[in-house]
Amino acid sequence: MRLITPTLTFIFISLLSFQSMANQQDPWEDWNRDVFAFNETLDYYTLKPVAQAYRNVTPQVVDDAISNVFSNLGEPVVIVSDLAQGKFLDALADTGRFLINSTIGVLGVFDVARHMGLEKHNEDLGQALAFWGVASGPYLMLPILGPSTVRDAAGFSVENLALSDINVGSQVFTSDELFYAMVYGKYLDIRGDLIPTEGLISGDRYAFIRSFYLQRRDYLVNDGEVADEFSDEFEDEFEDDF
Numbered sequence: 001m002r003l004i005t006p007t008l009t010f011i012f013i014s015l016l017s018f019q020s021m022a023n024q025q026d027p028w029e030d031w032n033r034d035v036f037a038f039n040e041t042l043d044y045y046t047l048k049p050v051a052q053a054y055r056n057v058t059p060q061v062v063d064d065a066i067s068n069v070f071s072n073l074g075e076p077v078v079i080v081s082d083l084a085q086g087k088f089l090d091a092l093a094d095t096g097r098f099l100i101n102s103t104i105g106v107l108g109v110f111d112v113a114r115h116m117g118l119e120k121h122n123e124d125l126g127q128a129l130a131f132w133g134v135a136s137g138p139y140l141m142l143p144i145l146g147p148s149t150v151r152d153a154a155g156f157s158v159e160n161l162a163l164s165d166i167n168v169g170s171q172v173f174t175s176d177e178l179f180y181a182m183v184y185g186k187y188l189d190i191r192g193d194l195i196p197t198e199g200l201i202s203g204d205r206y207a208f209i210r211s212f213y214l215q216r217r218d219y220l221v222n223d224g225e226v227a228d229e230f231s232d233e234f235e236d237e238f239e240d241d242f
Helices: 004-025 029-057 060-073 075-084 088-103 125-131 150-170 176-200 205-221 231-238
Strands: 139-142 146-149
Touching: 029 139, 029 176, 029 205, 060 075, 060 088, 060 176, 075 088, 075 125, 125 150, 125 205, 139 150, 139 205, 146 150, 146 205
Parallel strands: none
Antiparallel strands: 139 146
8 A cells, every 4th residue: 555655646646747748739639639530530531541442452662653753752842951950961962862863763753862872861841940949839730731730830831832833933733733633642642651550559549649740740850869759660651751
């Protein structure tokens, strides 16, 4: 009894501390949970069935090629993010990746640069904003797009505005329909790749995904110099997706 009572007290205090931390990170939890429920319903009836069918009919080599193409299309954002954080050697390497994969790699279908020793860096404008001292702000569940924070949502918006400007200025895509088809295709490819990891999610799905997302972003912002309890299980599947 002497051991049980202090132990229960410790557990109770720990749970209170955890709840307090969660409240600070997620002050809009009621709203976020409503959006999460909407996203889950939309995913269940629309995106997931298509993604499952996509996985069933698409050979792995073709799936890898599609993932490579979308990864290559995102390299300019990575390069800008490198430069914004003063990572000039990384920017040089990522520029080389983009040029090599866009040419020798046939518009990114083949990740030739990786076989030449140029590994991909996972950078985005959200991380660049963090480098310049912008706080993450509250956790934010975005309709359709999923987990984010105020800072990451701002960075994501700038990235997509830039992509739209490139589209308009260079006529990369000949129509809005083709542009949005490409965007849908990207998220379909990501959703298909995430299906095998769903069995690893346990308990409260909302809380699990929130915890994973925040820890993962903290890990990326600090270039891996933090403890990340999820990285071993999820690193391979989520490396290019978040």
